[in-house]
Amino acid sequence: MLSGAEDALAVVHEHILVCTACPLHVRRTQAVPGTGPATARIMAVGEGPGETEDRLGKPFVGAAGNVLTRLLGSIGLSRDDIYITNVVKCRPPGNRDPEPAEMESCSGFLDAQIEIIRPDVILILGRHALARLLPGAGGISGLHGRRVVRGERIYVPLYHPAAALYQASLMRTLEEDMLRVRQYLDEAETRRHDAQAATGSAAAPGRSQQEEPPARDQLDLF
Ligand code: URA
Numbered sequence: 518m519l520s521g522a523e524d525a526l527a528v529v530h531e532h533i534l535v536c537t538a539c540p541l542h543v544r545r546t547q548a549v550p551g552t553g554p555a556t557a558r559i560m561a562v563g564e565g566p567g568e569t570e571d572r573l574g575k576p577f578v579g580a581a582g583n584v585l586t587r588l589l590g591s592i593g594l595s596r597d598d599i600y601i602t603n604v605v606k607c608r609p610p611g612n613r614d615p616e617p618a619e620m621e622s623c624s625g626f627l628d629a630q631i632e633i634i635r636p637d638v639i640l641i642l643g644r645h646a647l648a649r650l651l652p653g654a655g656g657i658s659g660l661h662g663r664r665v666v667r668g669e670r671i672y673v674p675l676y677h678p679a680a681a682l683y684q685a686s687l688m689r690t691l692e693e694d695m696l697r698v699r700q701y702l703d704e705a706e707t708r709r710h711d712a713q714a715a716t717g718s719a720a721a722p723g724r725s726q727q728e729e730p731p732a733r734d735q736l737d738l739f
Contacts, residue, residue, distance in 0.1 A: 522555035525633045529626060533606045539622035541607035541615075546571045551602030551630060559702060560600045560636040561585065562627065564645040564677065565615050571608035576601045577678075584678035585642075588691055592699035600634050602627065604649045620649055631670075637705035639670060640698065643677030662694030664701050671705060673698055 530550040536542060549566040552575050561577075569579035577585050586596055605615040605623045627649070631639065641647050644657045651665055651672055660674040673694070681688040 520555065522633050526555045526630065529629045529633065533626050536606070536623075536626075539607075539619045541605060541609060541619055541622075544610050545607040547574045548606045549574055549576050549603065549608075550606055550626075551576060551600060552596070553600030554597065555600070555634055557598060557600040557634055558637045558705070559594070559598065559640065559698075560602070560631065560634055560638070561640040561642055562646045562650060563601070563603045563642040565603045565605040566608040567612050568608070576603055580682055581677070581679035584681055584688075584691075588678065588695045591692060592695050592702075600630070600636065602630055604646050615645060620645070624649070635669075637671060637709065638698065638701055639672045641672055641674040643675075643680070647674050661690065662697050664697075671701055673701060 533548050533550040536548060542548070545566075549570050553560075563577060563581075566576060567579050567581070569582075570576055576582070585601075589596065589599060604627060605619050606626060609615050609619070639650065641650050647654070647657055647660065651660075651667070651674070654660060654665060654674075657674055657676060661676055663674065665672040665674065675694050675698075676687050676691055678691065681691055
């Protein structure tokens with residue numbers, strides 16, 4: 518049986534798969550909703566599916582995905598630990614930048630994914646995700662690796678893994694920033710355990726029992 522969060526996330530995925538709200542749907546092979554557990558404490562948001570992602574229906578499974586997988590491994594995480602998605606869920610033709618109207622069309626989906634999963638830490642991969650999730654916060658070159666706290670959530674802007682494929686020096690920067698991500702996650706984990714101990718609830722990993730995901734009919738997708 519699916520948990521409340523898994524069920525709610527599956528509903529969002531179903532909506533994404535049949536979405537025709539913006540012109541990107543016309544040339545897609547398939548939409549790419551996201552992968553990973555609804556209980557993930559960490560989430561990564563990229564830009565949009567590339568050619569391999571469009572073909573396979575999964576985010577970050579091409580060359581940039583290999584970099585991401587390796588970076589996660591460097592801090593002891595596997596892809597099963599993280600929910601991965603993109604700002605736009607359909608491939609922009611020729612891998613061009615997503616347009617503002619396309620990002621706007623998809624924004625209800627991303628908001629719903631974040632609201633359902635409620636991760637402790639959101640990795641912002643590249644400048645498009647940064648502009649969407651932390652508008653006006655600054656540029657990626659000034660913010661990368663830093664912790665930006667908004668409400669109950671920690672955002673960590675990072676250079677996009679694909680950038681490291683073209684500019685080798687960025688790989689080192691990404692590796693160093695990932696070590697900081699490990700620290701932020703550990704601190705968030707400690708805070709959650711302390712809060713759960715204070716309220717007497719079980720310190721199980723994932724969503725606490727007080728936090729119910731939005732019900733199906735409360736999902737505000739558009
Ligand atoms: N693959 C994705 O899924 N997203 C990106 O931003 C790049 C590659």
